[in-house]
Amino acid sequence: MLNPINRSAAKSWQFWLKLAGSLALLSFLLARTDLHAIGTLFRSLRFPIFFASIFLYILAQMLSVVRWRCLLLAEKINIPFWRLTLLYFEGMFFNLMLPTSIGGDVIRGYRVFQMTRRDKASLASILVERLSGFVALAIIACIAMIPAYTYLNDPVVVWLVVMAATGVIGIVAGLLSVRLQTLFFRVLNGVGLGRFHERLEQLHESIRRYWTHRQALLQAVGLSLILQSLVIMIFYLTSRALNLSVDVRYFFLFVPLINVISMLPVSIAGIGLREGSSVYFFSKVGLDSAGAISLSLLFFAVTALCSGLGGIAFLVGHSQHRMDP
Template identity: 70%
Template sequence: MKLRLKETMVSATHRSMAKAWQFGLKLTVSIALLALLLSRTDLHAIGALFRSLHIPIFFGSILLYLVAQLLSTIRWNCLLQAEKIHLPFWRLILLYYEGMFFNLMLPTAIGGDLIRGYQVSRLTKRREASMASILVERLSGFVALAIIACIAIVPAYARVSDPLIVWLTAGSAAGMVALIASLLSDRLQALFFRLLHGVGLGRFHDTVHRLYEAVQQYWTHRSTLLLALGLSLVLQSLVITIFYLISLALNLSVPFGYFFLFVPLMSVVSMLPISIAGLGLREGSAVYLFTKVGLDAAGALSLSLLWFAVTALCSGLGGIVFLVGHSQHRMDR
């Protein structure tokens, strides 16, 4: 018994050390990318842009971001209700803001989603269905991004005739198709589980299989899936509009249409799990993309950094929600 306890403690220590190293590496990547970008950008130009910032427009972008998160909560609630999971809407809003906070603060980009899933499963005792609702919610958002980018590249390509942009757009769409197929195809699932056993993670077979089944259950709720996709298209359009408002606040002159191509591609690049909250990757892709349509590096970098500031400010509300809820929980005990 003592030996088993000791082995468990050693394993937990190794996992903690691995996570610390992972966080450190991602932080290093983000800092290195930002340092590289700043070293190649006119810092005086960035300072001039920030000094000329139109504060009312910037605060308008923050308010619109809060509206977008409310719409995200409505989408999540629709998916939960399809599986007969009913929670007060105010509680879902608080959970969503907590998730935003931890998505920003934790080393992994899905840390906040895992916390949301855990909280809902704790309240409802339906772990797989809770996690499946979040997975399907995220998937609908990714599909919406791919659809918007594929449509936007048609009119934009005449100006940004860059094969890399075309391949990134096509690759994003193909990736979404492959992911959906892997969730629905029994053969691809069997292949995935063989790979899971092959890399020594067979102990998670039952848990992953139950999650697969919970996700597949949503295929019987076709009307809900279409509603979630429609809400995701509106939501992603709001996000794109927020980017455009930030550009207006910075006095940048980029036609609105290009944002419908560039913002989804920036989102795809920032999902790569090699930096903290996409910081550095998003800024680098913004510089690469927006300079294709006449914007200088200082403007593109300022635009991306201000977007990060908007998300950080709004996510901070989730930190307040978490601290208040944690204090209340301690008082109840």
């Protein structure tokens, strides 16, 4: 087992490797793109639409807070909305700053545990929240594929959508199936990780309990559909801010896939992966690499600006925490 110093060194190396990978991929893409064209697109930026995108993104995150609160209330965890809002934006900030896109989730789960001393229920609410978002993405992509494929006619995109939907179904089935749970824990014991059996089993039971909270689950999935649709429209608005002409239906097909790819734990904040997948998908509908990279970078700027508010939320949250008895 690694001691704390070795674990810290390993995490440091992982961070720098991911950062190097992000920069290398982004440099590779930019080296094969007309940088002058990117500069021209950004000089023609329509700021009213850009600021509207920022406003809609903040609205989408507020919907995320409502979704999270619905799931917490189902487990009798009642935290004021304003406090959850601070925690959620704090999580957004650390999702941006930490090497993986789930680092902020761990932090806000820990903060809820500090307030409630219910660690399993706190973490389960976040995992179910994330899963409801993936379900919504899969639903949107599958629906969008029907009208878009008529014009796109690309089997690779179809297979990616099918694989993503199958993956979501597999995760849900794994959480609900007792047989798969038994098999998982048997494998865990077989590879020498049996010491985590009890804690993971408790967490698994906390997640499975949400299956009895049908109303909360339906609310979470419904809010996720609205939320993910808003995010897709924000992506579309950023294209209009850059004066790009891409039919909105392709955004409903491509953006869910781009979001999933950018969450792979091989880059920092999805940098490089988001731009590369944007170039790959949008090139299929006539958008050149300069336009696709500009679109991706501008969308990242929207998310980064809004996530930066989480830094303020972090300071406010800690000040409030010190004031609480």
